[in-house]
Amino acid sequence: MPQNTQITLATRPQGMPKTTDFGLQKNDVPALTDGQVLIEVEIVSLDPAIRGWMNAGTTYIPGIEIGAVIRAFAAGKVLASRHSNYASGEYVTGLLGAQKYAISDGQGLTKVDVSAGSLSYHLGILGMPGMTAYFGLLEKAKPAAGETVFVSGAAGIVGTTVGQIAKIKGCKVVGTAGSDEKCRFLTEKMGFDLAINYKTQDIDAVLKAQCPGKINVFFDNVGGDQLDIALNNLALGARVVICGAISQYNNTSALQGPKNYMKIVTARGIITGIIVFDYLEHYPRAVADIGGWLDAGLITTQEDFYDGLENFPQTLLKLYNGDNFGKLLLRI
């Protein structure tokens, strides 16, 4: 069996992770037993959720154990199989981890048709982030044509997918991002009606001026002040879908709660959330829809590739300091 390289959790980060919170270990890949599959990982996905998994305790899934491989979505090719559902040469995605080789019992693996979009797309717009956008928007927020959909952290893979699906559904789409370049990307390439630079613009003032009918749907990837501003601009019957809170993940103090939460009462709205794993059995429908929109040129995606497993820690950090542009991916 080949030698594996793995990125592990050395210490739990306090606040923003440091490269020293990660370890790199090499070891022999163990022999397969019945029911197992050996996968050669080709691309690792860097997603905001990883920061939460590095904490102690259980949220919707348990935290990563100290010394264990960093949990991450990844895509790869089956090298060997003693599992009846998988054969050598097939491509799969799943929580394969930040490592060169993964052994799986098939649990949570998804076979990937690389003819329907490149392998990397299955970690982005056709993978977990795309599924999050699709089900969070369409099943949780249920936007109607003519409604205004506001997306925080809109230049990420989830945000761009939410915005483009909302446009397909006939909505007015407004998003926030952290640079003028990202804002131009949203309006010029992703079809957003309006993009607001949260670092230089007064989001509340722009929303009041540009969205006088207020916000019908708020899809929140950011939390913190942007959540409070959105709550302050809700239309009657608004749906707030909490997807993430990337502004808060590296807090060393308590998470900042939305001080405007009572606005959901006067808006007669709801605050709810999206856990994409709940929709696992419905992924094929979403993949078919998004795949169709890709083929028809109604939706697009941008990828931000880096190389080398040893660069995993510093690449992950780009997510939290706003450096990345599009879906962040690491080629092994």
Place this chain on the structure above:
Amino acid sequence: MPQNTQITLATRPQGMPKTTDFGLQKNDVPALTDGQVLIEVEIVSLDPAIRGWMNAGTTYIPGIEIGAVIRAFAAGKVLASRHSNYASGEYVTGLLGAQKYAISDGQGLTKVDVSAGSLSYHLGILGMPGMTAYFGLLEKAKPAAGETVFVSGAAGIVGTTVGQIAKIKGCKVVGTAGSDEKCRFLTEKMGFDLAINYKTQDIDAVLKAQCPGKINVFFDNVGGDQLDIALNNLALGARVVICGAISQYNNTSALQGPKNYMKIVTARGIITGIIVFDYLEHYPRAVADIGGWLDAGLITTQEDFYDGLENFPQTLLKLYNGDNFGKLLLRI
């Protein structure tokens, strides 16, 4: 026409209201014009919402103007009428204000059948607080038999009504209150399964020990830390109904947002609110249901009477320091 006595808003309170924030003025009641009704106010209701109405700006209704009569629910008898729907001698409730005589154009007035419960009941369990409890619980939270309903600020009129209706619906009911006496009142007189003294007990620990299945419905009158603790103990599919935030109404700094708001995501729950005025046309159904439960001895209420309009300011303050016990009412 008789002379009126009115309690007015002299200055907007900063934090906890002071008696000097209120004025008392006497003036002649003007002559009725066509379409108006003159009402002699008999009982004024002291409700937490009044504090919000004393602030500047508009929430679901505009704030009270400086110098205007304090907005308050009240009940009284029609003394004279030039309105075709009202006749002398009839009893009505509505936002008549903290004054001895009110003139109304009929807008928002409700005729009261004093044979179906005493007049004061129509300011409490059969009035706005009872309607808030009924529609907030049954229409917004929709509790199922066997579920656990947790109510903060449970010893107030809304809380006791929520808890008793939840018991009628077959739920386990847990509430918080600010004294051992109030806790005994909840379990011994109001049928609660469990009451927690938030001043002396560790609510989180009690919930974890006594409600291992966690909370299916949280009806929040309090906000602040109790909201955070409830969010930390939600069952899958939980419904959080925000009714009030009495712990926060007298804050001079910003309202304390729920730092555990992301728990609504992992609970696959919703946070929503109740604005009772939205259900105005459905009040008769709720009055009939609650009236039936009162007649059948399935539900009860406790009233806390004070006397004299001039005592309005100091009586109102009892709401915010936890001094009152049952529905707080002022007899004119």
